[in-house]
Amino acid sequence: MTEAYVALEGGHVLEGRGRASGTARGELVFTTAYTGYEESLTDPSYEEQVLTFSYPLIGNYGVREERFESDRVHPRAVLAKELTEDVAEWLESEGVPAVDHLDTREVVTDIRDGGAMKCGIAVGEDVTEEDALAELEQCKAMSDHTDIGAQVSVDEPIVHGEDNDGPDVALIDCGAKGSIVDSLLERDATVHVFPYDAATEDVAAVAPDILFISNGPGDPVNFEGAIELVEEFVEDTPVAGICLGQQIVAEALGGSTEKMDFGHRGVNQPVLDLESGQVVMTTQNHGYTVADPGEHLEVTQINVNDDTPEGIDGVEFDVITRQYHPEANPGPEDTLDFFDDVLAMASERADSRAVPADD
Numbered sequence: 071m072t073e074a075y076v077a078l079e080g081g082h083v084l085e086g087r088g089r090a091s092g093t094a095r096g097e098l099v100f101t102t103a104y105t106g107y108e109e110s111l112t113d114p115s116y117e118e119q120v121l122t123f124s125y126p127l128i129g130n131y132g133v134r135e136e137r138f139e140s141d142r143v144h145p146r147a148v149l150a151k152e153l154t155e156d157v158a159e160w161l162e163s164e165g166v167p168a169v170d171h172l173d174t175r176e177v178v179t180d181i182r183d184g185g186a187m188k189c190g191i192a193v194g195e196d197v198t199e200e201d202a203l204a205e206l207e208q209c210k211a212m213s214d215h216t217d218i219g220a221q222v223s224v225d226e227p228i229v230h231g232e233d234n235d236g237p238d239v240a241l242i243d244c245g246a247k248g249s250i251v252d253s254l255l256e257r258d259a260t261v262h263v264f265p266y267d268a269a270t271e272d273v274a275a276v277a278p279d280i281l282f283i284s285n286g287p288g289d290p291v292n293f294e295g296a297i298e299l300v301e302e303f304v305e306d307t308p309v310a311g312i313c314l315g316q317q318i319v320a321e322a323l324g325g326s327t328e329k330m331d332f333g334h335r336g337v338n339q340p341v342l343d344l345e346s347g348q349v350v351m352t353t354q355n356h357g358y359t360v361a362d363p364g365e366h367l368e369v370t371q372i373n374v375n376d377d378t379p380e381g382i383d384g385v386e387f388d389v390i391t392r393q394y395h396p397e398a399n400p401g402p403e404d405t406l407d408f409f410d411d412v413l414a415m416a417s418e419r420a421d422s423r424a425v426p427a428d429d
């Protein structure tokens with residue numbers, strides 16, 4: 071019989087039904103998303119995490135590659151109340167352990183009370199509680215994954231939409247979701263995707279109209295290369311960022327970030343725009359937040375539940391970032407106009423550069 075154990079930080083071990091075998095460890099988090107499991111499971115931001123779905127049935131509309139956000143599953147393991155056969159088979163084929171028939175209300179309550187925590191998983195014919203505890207023992211804190219960018223970024227630069235007429239975007243791939251690239255291409259941009267640790271001169275060589283820092287896993291302070299790029303470019307080139315990108319921009323411009331207790335993960339996080347007074351529903355997946363934007367940045371949008379910064383603008387520089395995922399996938403599309411705003415900023419800069427020198 072397949073045994074399945076989940077060892078939580080502190081040593082409490084849960085028993086469930088094994089749906090995909092293997093052993094794993096990671097930071098235990100939960101998402102309240104009730105749809106979009108294909109997108110969430112392929113979102114590189116979940117690297118080194120163990121994802122618990124609080125919605126009780128996951129997998130009821132199958133597994134379709136066209137919904138994937140990257141070419142593999144990123145969470146180290148998956149926990150749920152009930153996983154369908156389709157999802158269980160997919161996870162087995164990806165080598166990602168999965169456990170269901172768990173009381174996910176208990177798991178979520180534990181995370182809400184204790185914060186995102188380390189955990190160890192063991193699923194297989196003859197695994198024991200001790201195997202899960204041994205995984206837990208070896209689990210690192212998220213901030214100790216100091217080169218996590220290398221696990222999720224492209225190795226070499228790639229260009230998408232070379233023949234497009236819109237602005238040239240330098241997208242720093244810290245674990246970018248495919249939908250971010252698609253949202254830019256749909257708006258006629260040329261997207262130059264660079265590795266997370268790209269050198270300034272390589273990015274400068276494409277003369278980008280905007281520097282765009284992607285989403286990604288882990289602690290923003292571990293993305294020193296991207297932080298440096300923002301510092302180097304911000305005086306002359308507009309800068310945009312999504313999720314990890316917002317945090318990296320804050321770190322670069324004199325602000326600071328901090329770890330949240332259990333973060334925001336779901337598809338109905340309400341965000342208030344401070345200028346218009348409008349509230350939009352957003353998709354989120356983050357465990358860190360901007361603690362202090364610093365004097366060069368101003369908070370323009372906040373989370374209605376806990377007032378954390380959700381949108382940030384530059385005070386004297388052309389900077390626009392979002393903590394949530396405007397590209398949706400999964401979740402509501404209320405915030406897609408972020409990409410119009412980003413590209414308008416880039417076009418303006420491109421037009422001003424196009425003025426002949428003797429004019």
Ligand SMILES: NC(=O)CC[C@H](N)C(=O)O
Nearest residue numbers: 285286288313314357358
């Ligand atoms: N989706 C993201 O980009 C996540 C950002 C960062 N890793 C966090 O957890 O806060």
